[in-house]
Amino acid sequence: MDALSGRRGTGRFAMGGGYEDRGYGRSASALPEPVLLPRPANVTWGAGRVAMPLSASIAECFPDDAVEPGLRSVPASQLLDDLRETAGLRWDIARSPRLDAFITLAIDGAGADLPADGYALAINANVNAETDVAANAAFSAGDTRPGVTITAGGFEGLRYGVQTLRQLIRQCAPVLPEVRIEDRPAYPIRTYYLDVARGRVPTLDWLKSFADKLALYKYNQFQLYVEHSFDFNGLSEMWRGASPLTGADLIALDGHCARLGIDFVPSLSTFGHLYKALRTRKLRALGEFPDQAGRPHSLIERLQHHTINAAEPESRRAVKAMIDEYAPLFRSRSVNLCADETFDLGRGATAALAARVGKGILYADYVADLCARVTASGRAPMIWADVAIENPAILDRLPKDVTLLNWLYEPDVPEDKVSLVARSGARQIVCAGLWTWDQLVPRFRDAWRNVTRLARCGLKYGAAGFMVTDWGDFGHINDSRLSVPGMIAAADAAWTGGGACENCDDCDDDAAFDAMNAAISRLEYGDPTGRLVGDYVAAGECGTLDWGAMVRYAELVLGGDVSAGDGGEPGDAGSDAVRAPLNDRAPLSNCAPLNSEVARFVDSRMGGNPVIRERPLSQCADGLEARDRFVRALVADDRFAARFADYPAARSRFDRARLAVGTDLARAGRVDARTRGAIWTSLEGQRVVDDAFAALAGVSGASDRDVAAESLEVWFERYADVWREVSREAELRHVSGVVWAVADALRS
Known part of the structure; x- marks a missing residue:
């Protein structure tokens, strides 16, 4: 067992906002340790501390071929920005060892204990915080030179180590605590999914700033849910009045995400949930119920109906044209075709065909055709798993390269749907919900229970990744800035696998939830009392209606x-x-x-x-x-x-x-x-x-x-x-x- 396995999730939050002494603790007389989120696998705090010099450098001690061109200095630049904004320090970057190097960034691809996404962070101190004498050389493993070293198995792991150091700098600079950290994520894919189709389309500046925050909390995939909120060529009747995203917007955001190590994946509704498309004069004939296209606009009805006619060849041509226009704007090798909640399938224009061949066959053949289009372009398709789970025979007809996005938003997560997909052999990503939709104040208690339980369930059944969704039902009343506490808690669940000890039944209890809220309050919002997020949750729970x-x-x-x-x-x-x-x-x-x-x-x-x-x-x-x-x-x-x-x-x-x-x-x-x-x-x-x-x-x-x-x-x-x-x-x-x-x- 390597140094990064075997301790996952055993450091549980103490009520005071720090950690209990289960690999995280320090003596009561020491300064309170900082908050780190997501929680690392192994942390050992020392009693020492080190003052950061006024002038120093960050040494990038790894070869150019260890990283994509143009991305080498992104982590060091993030550190420079935080040092300047937090402590007023203006340091430099070096690409060789220097005497003034206080932070060393290294990649050891041959390190047996460091996978590509793993890292080790060490801060050596020169003063003992308890005794005010020289720091303990034994803690520093013989290296008593003060400073910071991050060693990673690959550039991905180096990024994650830098995010941990950034959190320490934001809380502690210009004095850092003595610490040893060894860490890696439980899930290799950790996705944030943001709805931009139900009423709210964020500005490009905000999307970039949010991607920055996702990187700080170690997400590595980002998706935007799009139905009509992109300015597709020839479909202005569909997107008019929606302030749609443009190709230039997406290319700019894609480049920004790539710089941060985030895979920006195109996600496009292609089967159900085509409300605006199927109300246009150009496309309405392609719906299951064309006669419904002229009804007055309804925030409720847009969620319930408007499935495209899967038997109509023109439907496939129209949707493929949208995919062909949209997907090339992203460098990602994945495409999410959605294909969920096809409520009207087999009920309207396709009723006779569905009665003859079965709705499952009709669904699978249509989706397989779209997946083939994606695969032919050198990309891998994703779809939501709900329709296939409702009709398991579909699973055998879907392409083998499709990833199923298995969404389960209930606070009490049932395992049967996750185990069903696992038994089928299909690749799945388990998908939780932030419980922000339809809410003025998000329901974070429900979200906490959902993300932690689903993260544990997904690991149990070998899920390839973890996604958290932020939907905007009924006009997207929920402000995405208010999703941040849930986003951070979900990041922790994805990184730690639910933050639970194996066979532990109480890791998502109210005490753990309160402690997570306190930690987020301290780290993200700078609230020294740790009360802000918990009090905000309590205020929402004192409300009556949504x-x-x-x-x-x-x-x-x-x-x-x-x-x-x-x-x-x-x-x-x-x-x-x-x-x-x-x-x-x-x-x-x-x-x-x-x-x-x-x-x-x-x-x-x-x-x-x-x-x-x-x-x-x-x-x-x-x-x-x-x-x-x-x-x-x-x-x-x-x-x-x-x-x-x-x-x-x-x-x-x-x-x-x-x-x-x-x-x-x-x-x-x-x-x-x-x-x-x-x-x-x-x-x-x-x-x-x-x-x-x-x-x-x-x-x-x-x-x-x-x-x-x-x-x-x-x-x-x-x-x-x-x-x-x-x-x-x-x-x-x-x-x-x-x-x-x-x-x-x-x-x-």
């Missing part, structure tokens, strides 16, 4: 998103009352037809609710009755009933939790003003959404309806400013449409 309640309420009226008639949506053919400018519309009571699609969706999600059991929303006479019953159902819901029963007390608990977050923000030294604003805006959004529904329900202690309406509208204007700090305009109008629909209802 953004999805707003969307469901608005869209129970057909065309209830009051932005739907702005002319920007392909296929919109709502009534004149719906399409008219807001101030010119007829009274809502005169134009409130029920959206039966949305009503059935809500019924399916709330089927156990007593109000829905008594009379499903899909049986209501119109949208207004459905909205009224929906509010009554929320009040009766077991999850919310106690809060609505004593709403002033629930509101008071939330306000106290929000005050705690504000206090934490005041002392968090690494939170910039815009991130503070994003956090505060999300909490205010939670408050005004809860107040709006309390007013609609007429519960005791609720705000006046006019006051609640104005609070929603005032909040949205600030939210729009915060959105534009990191995102293009994109589909912000649909968020506004939901807010205004609820505000209008409050005043009606």
Whole structure:
């Protein structure tokens, strides 16, 4: 067993925010050790410390052929930037040993204990922090010259060692602690997957800065989910009004990721979830239900339908043309074809064929054809695994080179789907979720349980990699800056394999979750108390409803998103009352037809609710009755009933939790003003959404309806400013449409 195996995950967080003394500890009299995330496999802290010189160099002691051209000095440059920004030190880079070299970067490809992605980091001290005398030579293994040495089995491992040192510099410089670290990742592929198709398209500058953060936390793959948010040639009707990414954007981001050691993989929806494409006049005939293309825009319906006709040859030609245009913009040798949630397959235009040959055959043949196109270009295909898992016979018909992205987002992860794919022999990447979708304040407790348990499950069944997904359902209300704590926790899960000892059942308990939040607070946000992330989680849990309640309420009226008639949506053919400018519309009571699609969706999600059991929303006479019953159902819901029963007390608990977050923000030294604003805006959004529904329900202690309406509208204007700090305009109008629909209802 080499030095990097056998200790994976045994250093568990202590409640104080550091580590328990299980390979990580130091004596109580020493300075508290810094936080390192992801947690290294083996760490031994010494009692010494070393002062960094005012002038020194970083020595790159490895041959040119150990790294791709142009990338050699990227790790050293990252260190120079952190030294300058953290400690005001301006050092140099050398490519040979020098007397003034304080940091040495070396690659030992022949080292038996260092795989290509593994590294060893040693900081030698010259002063004992406890006794204030010369450091212990025994700890330094005979090398008493103060300084830092990172030795790696390959350039990849060197990158990871440098990220660990950067975290130490950010917390400790200009004095570093004595330490020995040996480390490597549990999963060779660690992917972050960001939705840029459901309403929010980030700016290129923000995407680059986020890639920088992914590199710091040792991700090595990045994907953006695209349906229509790229300016495909000849398809402007599909992407108009979406502020789409361009080829130049993707080429620039691809180069930036390559510099960081991140494989930027193209990901394109090619089967299901083609809502905008199949609403265009050019492509609508290719859908399973072409007659549905003219329905008013709906944030809910865009997630439920719009599967392409897999039996139509023109469908394949159109999708292949999109792949051929999109994939070459990336240097990656992988392509994610998605092909998930083909809800309408075999139900519409392909119903007769599916009845004859089977939906599984229809699905597999279409996907195999697209995979062959990708393989012919020298790339390897990926697809989401859900459809194949639902119909295991598909697994035998899929190409052998396809990687299955096996997504399981439940906090209590079932093993059966992971074991099924493993038994089939297919290569799989297990995919967790950040539980940010549909939320003003992310549900990080659910995310923590999901990522840690799935990471352990994936290793058990030999998964090739680990992915965490950040979706943006219902207009992408969730600000991606607020995903960072979840991103870091998922990075730790992917690197450590779930951070658990073998056969350990309590590594994802509340104490471990609290300790992870404390560690993230200290490292990422510079909160010396370690409280910020935990208090933010607690504030979110004191809220009552999520953004999805707003969307469901608005869209129970057909065309209830009051932005739907702005002319920007392909296929919109709502009534004149719906399409008219807001101030010119007829009274809502005169134009409130029920959206039966949305009503059935809500019924399916709330089927156990007593109000829905008594009379499903899909049986209501119109949208207004459905909205009224929906509010009554929320009040009766077991999850919310106690809060609505004593709403002033629930509101008071939330306000106290929000005050705690504000206090934490005041002392968090690494939170910039815009991130503070994003956090505060999300909490205010939670408050005004809860107040709006309390007013609609007429519960005791609720705000006046006019006051609640104005609070929603005032909040949205600030939210729009915060959105534009990191995102293009994109589909912000649909968020506004939901807010205004609820505000209008409050005043009606």
